Amino acid sequence: MKRREFLKVAGIGTLGLVACVPPSPKVPLKSGKHPNIIYILADDLGYGDVSCLNPESRIQTPHIDQLAANGINFTDAHSNSGVCTPTRYGVLAGRYTWRTKLKRGVLKGHSKPLIPTNRLTVPALLRQSGYATACIGKWHLGMDWPTKDGEEAKLGLKNVDFNQDIQHNPLDLGFDYYYGISGSLGMPPHVFIENRRVVEEPTIYVKKKTPEAKQLLNGREGWMVEGWDIHYVLPRFRDKAVEYIKDHTKKSPEQPFFMYLPLNSPHKPIAPNKEFLGKSEAGEYGDFVMETDHAVGQVVKAVQETGIADNTLIIFTSDNGPERIMYAIHKEFGHDGSAQYRGCKRDNWDGGHRIPFFATWPGTIQAGHSTSELICLTDMLATCAEITDQELPDNAGEDSVSILPALKGINSQPIREAVVHHSAKGFFAIRQGDWKLLLHDGSGGNKYPDVKTPPIQLYNMRIDETETQEFSVQNPEIVNKLAGLMKQYITNGRSTAGSPQSNDGEEDWRQIDWMKNY
Numbered sequence: 001m002k003r004r005e006f007l008k009v010a011g012i013g014t015l016g017l018v019a020c021v022p023p024s025p026k027v028p029l030k031s032g033k034h035p036n037i038i039y040i041l042a043d044d045l046g047y048g049d050v051s052c053l054n055p056e057s058r059i060q061t062p063h064i065d066q067l068a069a070n071g072i073n074f075t076d077a078h079s080n081s082g083v084c085t086p087t088r089y090g091v092l093a094g095r096y097t098w099r100t101k102l103k104r105g106v107l108k109g110h111s112k113p114l115i116p117t118n119r120l121t122v123p124a125l126l127r128q129s130g131y132a133t134a135c136i137g138k139w140h141l142g143m144d145w146p147t148k149d150g151e152e153a154k155l156g157l158k159n160v161d162f163n164q165d166i167q168h169n170p171l172d173l174g175f176d177y178y179y180g181i182s183g184s185l186g187m188p189p190h191v192f193i194e195n196r197r198v199v200e201e202p203t204i205y206v207k208k209k210t211p212e213a214k215q216l217l218n219g220r221e222g223w224m225v226e227g228w229d230i231h232y233v234l235p236r237f238r239d240k241a242v243e244y245i246k247d248h249t250k251k252s253p254e255q256p257f258f259m260y261l262p263l264n265s266p267h268k269p270i271a272p273n274k275e276f277l278g279k280s281e282a283g284e285y286g287d288f289v290m291e292t293d294h295a296v297g298q299v300v301k302a303v304q305e306t307g308i309a310d311n312t313l314i315i316f317t318s319d320n321g322p323e324r325i326m327y328a329i330h331k332e333f334g335h336d337g338s339a340q341y342r343g344c345k346r347d348n349w350d351g352g353h354r355i356p357f358f359a360t361w362p363g364t365i366q367a368g369h370s371t372s373e374l375i376c377l378t379d380m381l382a383t384c385a386e387i388t389d390q391e392l393p394d395n396a397g398e399d400s401v402s403i404l405p406a407l408k409g410i411n412s413q414p415i416r417e418a419v420v421h422h423s424a425k426g427f428f429a430i431r432q433g434d435w436k437l438l439l440h441d442g443s444g445g446n447k448y449p450d451v452k453t454p455p456i457q458l459y460n461m462r463i464d465e466t467e468t469q470e471f472s473v474q475n476p477e478i479v480n481k482l483a484g485l486m487k488q489y490i491t492n493g494r495s496t497a498g499s500p501q502s503n504d505g506e507e508d509w510r511q512i513d514w515m516k517n518y
Helices: 062-070 084-093 122-127 211-216 230-251 283-305 326-333 377-387 404-408 476-492
Strands: 036-042 072-074 132-138 177-181 204-206 222-224 257-262 312-318 357-360 369-371 419-422 428-432 435-438 457-460
Touching: 036 084, 036 283, 036 377, 062 283, 062 312, 062 357, 072 404, 084 122, 084 257, 084 377, 122 132, 122 257, 122 377, 132 230, 177 230, 230 257, 230 283, 283 312, 283 326, 312 377, 377 404, 428 476, 435 476, 457 476
Parallel strands: 036 257, 036 312, 072 369, 132 177, 132 257
Antiparallel strands: 072 357, 204 222, 312 357, 419 428, 428 435, 435 457
16 A cells, blocks of 8 residues: 555544545656755754744744755754654654554663664665665664673663674664764763764763762763763764764765754754853853754755755754753743743643754745644654655554655645654553644643642644643544544554554553553
8 A cells, every 4th residue: 555545544433534635746857866865963052042933032043943944944843752762662663653662751761772773764675775874972762782791782882892793783774984972971981982982981980979970970870981072972973963964975976875864963962162151141051052053054064065055955953952951941040941832841741842844955945934844853764765765564654654745845745644652651642733742741741839730631733832821621632533543543553654563562552541441
């Protein structure tokens, strides 16, 4: 079955017949050569942290703003989770992460791999069309660390043998080249990894609750290399990305490349370099955002200087909303990292997952265009499949829809039937058109002791994007429809057209009781 064919499902609860979005017209590319694709993923960058999206921003992001001016701005783009590991899985696998064994939370720097090697990923798909593929940056999807005792890597990586190859890492999931860190900047081990080996063997074990642990590891303990400085990480990723673009273009000018660049910033620990201190009006956090913006500018500059800009698709986005320190920053500096949206990282309110999303592709994407098309970061796999004229098998990209027609500005109907939101604690919400249903009380993520909500929340995002006017009692038929659609997506193992698939791991839905009612 084609992925864009109609899918009619018999009534579930009061849902009735649900039809997936009909197919969009085939999108002709401007030349026979596939474009280079650069996917830049910021870490905990909020919608309101980008100056062109927030008129009241106390941070200036001129390079990211220029991407918006030169391409398309999706104002209703969403990460598939309120936290980072699940989003990264969704970007690369085109599937909601709650379908895996990870039902809530995130992985650690020593965790086992989340993506099996037999699952189709974006780089593996593109490699089938002749692409060179590279991942530079924060991985945070697990890998098999070699150990001295044959057991799994332990917290702090005490039993890891850093002189052996690392297995089941990005090289086993479609990437030809990898340079980065295994988890977030505050997670051990504090080492750079190149392909399968650490660049330098760590020789210092930082104990928990020491000043070093507080500064470097967010209080955690673990291994680090001598002289490790968290301020070096973002510049290193920036320079490696620029180096890769220049080297590949020089050595293999006819071969398209895909570069996945998941940055470590502005995620904690906040570590702007000296030349950026005081550049913003939002403290060191704002300075770190401005350094992130500078890194984006250097990557774009490398694309322009190598002469490949006209055939390069650049996407810039973020893995979720801003960290909850945004409230303190707002109080002190008047800067709101979520802009007008409620909540922040971890939450199912839009501040947790509505993120900046810009794309440029000269000659293919109209410059200065803005769209309110509803999209999700899981859509990358299907989009790359359409760009390279490949069909996804039924057991790949179960929650991925091609946004290529929207990038081109030629879609006449909505791209997506709906988007599922998922919080750090494993709670569900679903958005279809103007309506958004949260199948829980509160935010689903962070605790807000002074906030009281109904046990199920319904909001109309067109008339109230701040999610403060609740409509569930007045609209039971909409509640039933959306809850039924959510149940359908869970039980079918997919939210796109195709044969039903299995979810992984034991059923562990946080709101299993609500499913009995629909």
